[in-house]
Amino acid sequence: MTFTHILNSKKIRFSAVLAFILVFVSLNVSSRAQEAAPHTLADTTFSSTVESDAHIAGTEHTEGDGEHEKFDPTSAIMEHIADSHYWHLWGHTSLPLPVILFTDKGAEVFSSSQFHHGEQAYQGKHYTYKLIEDKIFAVNSGGEIDKSASSNVYDFSITKNVAAIWLAVILLILIFTSVSRAYKKREGMAPKGFQSLIEPVILFVRDEIAKPNIGYKYNKFMPLLLTMFFFIWINNLLGLFPLFPGGANVTGNIFMTFVLAFITLLVTNLNGNKYYWKHILLPDVPWWLYPIMIPVEIIGVISKPFALMIRLYANISAGHIIVLSLISLIFIFKSLAIAPVSVAFVLFMDVLELLVAFLQAFIFTMLTALFIGTAVDEHAHH
């Protein structure tokens, strides 16, 4: 399962250079085109689209009072997979979560129930806040977004995803401290009960992920790889569970995968030995190719974890979107008869997602191990 030879093949490298140059050229062209076009035009088109959107939304809302509200699957699905300041429990009941804001005038803490699901603005100590599309903005007295004030408000709320992360953290600590206790109690004996369920997975991470990819230095990276693997896996599984303690889309959140991939980037490069850096900064090519090769290698350093970030985010989000789309079919057709079909497909997808949950945790961890392996490899490849 080594893909390094693909990444290192000359053909790929040169096509990357070509692509980079093309992107550069096209960016140049487009920026020149923008300069040529009057700024006002771009601004007006954008604001007009926003206004028209708002207008449509408004009309829909007024219509909704009288007859059946029209079902919009896209917004419903996006709402479900996005982060939120509430944790939906059932029906119209949701758990309000604490809002923590850092502004230029000081910090504020209050409950998200103050927003009444975005219907009301909340008068804080420093600004008036309003929840728009589940994002907090500072608003002026007229209820309009105050852009300059909003840019000074940093949202550090315990959102649904943050709460889900902490839940996963607590679960993992409870699970693994109990397993650890079992090891202490049954020292030198065969594993038993829950311990014997976990041990093969730990051995799998060690023998199938760390050892073959990193080599004899694997021991140093085992805690990171194990934590990553189990953290991603448990969050994937909790994300599949539709009721309260689950249902958050943590690993399908690009900021979460960004954090994980950034840790991979840091660990890989902080552990890079001289061969790794020589490969990047002084590759074995004629010197006149350096202006192309060095940027390419540096892009390679960044693109590897970037691919990790996108892969996990896209896989988990896609799974959630498919399940939600299948459920939405019932509401689109407005027929209960479609429900068995939907449920059957959802069941199938959920089982598939169970596999994907494991697979994505495995792939993320394995590629992290692979990148670390190339960084700590003792001999030069080429």
Next chain:
Amino acid sequence: MEELFEGILNHHLGFVVWATVAFLLLLILLKTFAWKPILGAIHERERSIENALESARMAKEEMQSLISENDALLKEARAERDLILKEAKELKDKMIAEAKSTAQAEGAKMLEKAQAEIDSQKAAAVAEIKGQVAELSLQIAEKVLRQQMADKSKQEALVSDLLQDVKLN
């Protein structure tokens, strides 16, 4: 492009910070309270299993060598026994042969002695008989002589006859 990233820090920096803090905290806690003891215990157990297997292998080898040693010893003992038996047999044969030859020699000697004795006895008997014959002859001759002294010619013929007979003996 700008619209996409507008307010990204305002709305998402908090999540990134929380996620990082949570993950790092999890990493540190699990590292100290779970991974180190668990991996240590697994490693320890693997090593003990390896040791046990190794010692079992060594015990087996030792047993093998012991068995082969035993075999060699047994073989040696058997060979020695065979050798001793062979030697004893040889000795026995030799002794029997020796005894036989001694007995034979002794017997022969005794026979010889007996023969010699017989010979000497026979010689003595013959000599004695000769003496007695001579004495008897003399007595006969005396008697004859006493009876027939009248006839001188007859005397002389008789003496010559007698002498002739004696000589023949």
